[in-house]
């Protein structure tokens with residue numbers, strides 16, 4: 397799995413503008429480590445204007461968890477509730493994730509949870525009132541936001557990277573990433589001289605959308621158990 401950005405739709409993009417979070421990150425030589433380093437990153441990310449998604453979002457939703465967490469979980473982007481509360485996975489998908497982590501024995505204190513894209517992308521549903529409907533991020537938006545994800549990974553140096561769904565996989569490994577093919581596997585990757593294990597699985601919201609939720613949830617648990625075993 398090569399580390400490059402995915403191809404995707406170009407929904408709502410502005411071709412004339414450069415999309416890139418890099419100018420908003422603290423300079424590499426000024427970055428500190430540990431939780432202080434994470435706090436500094438989070439604060440810098442709160443002012444990110446690296447792409448137009450900040451314009452419609454309430455706030456930047458940065459990752460949460462300890463800098464020394466052993467497991468790093470990455471989803472797609474904040475949803476409606478995450479946008480309002482300012483924390484990742486605090487809505488229905490987050491409750492599904494919490495339940496599954498508990499069931500496979502992954503301690504939340506050992507996790508760092510974040511998203512590939514740090515702002516909620518949404519539109520009003522045509523003719524159906526004021527509900528804000530999530531829209532998937534484009535390649536350019538994912539690529540623009542990539543430096544935040546890379547900085548979070550570099551700082552936390554997790555043992556296990558759990559990739560939640562296709563968007564996170566494509567943001568990390570490129571457009572050839574297929575969650576259906578990769579899920580439940582455990583692949584070593586070398587990053588800056590250290591080894592990290594990558595365990596892809598489905599996005600927890602896929603369970604909420606499924607006709608047979610029990611079966612899809614069972615598959616999610618099986619994938620997460622691969623990560624849990626590494627931690628034993």
Ligand code: URA
Pocket residue numbers: 471472473474475478483484485486487489490511601
């Ligand atoms: N879906 C995601 O991918 N991330 C969240 O934080 C919430 C829902």
